[in-house]
Amino acid sequence: MPVSLQVRIEKVFSLGPSTNVHKVNYGPEGQPKGSPAEISKTMMNNQTFDDWTWVYKVNVASYYFTSAAFLPLLCAAKDNGFSEVGSILNISSISGITKGSQNGQFSYNASKAGTISLTEQLANDLKHLEVRVNTLAPGYL
């Protein structure tokens, strides 16, 4: 067990006997551990529906609407002395590619996978306008 995790768990237990926590809530690869009931509780309490939709709203839906709104200005570049129209870069994340939840970041990772899908769809649907749409998946910063 990593030292930082051990310290964290000790800190939680130091909160007192009324603190109802599982002995180990997630394993070294971020997967929840314990009995099926404990895993269920961990996952159910991890986030709310609003947490999920907020992450999706910012990381995916906002990219769609912002891209759509800027299309005329992007296409206008070619009418103003440039050899190409403007292009779009959508910042996704390595978390949009990874198979695990990275300690329960289900909604974030799903949203960043969504960013990648959105990018592919925009690139496909805007190719007749010559607008290139790419995505970048940064790792840990």
Place this chain on the structure above:
Amino acid sequence: MASQTDLSAASLFNVKGWVAVVTGGGSGLGLVTANALAANGVKVYVTGRRAEKLKDAEKQDPSGGSIIALQMDVTDKESIQAGVDAISKKEKFVNFLVNNAGVTSGTYRESLQSGAFH
């Protein structure tokens, strides 16, 4: 085929005179992106919800590039359109849009800290 000079790195990566928009450009990766563009002669509009944070990012670079703050909420269609309208009044085109604004989710660890397991 492109001429030999067109294939030089300086030409291939030339962005001087571009206009760019970086959402969430007031901090983090967006701010670094904006600075990298501005350092190479790009006029960059950085957008975000926090006007003060955006103002701190503003600068004029010796390369001719600059960073200009523009308050815009990317989760609000009207705010996005207002941002486009504001830029349209000053620019005829945009060469590069970076959709960078993002939020993270909680992890099990953070749930533990916030006491969500009680």
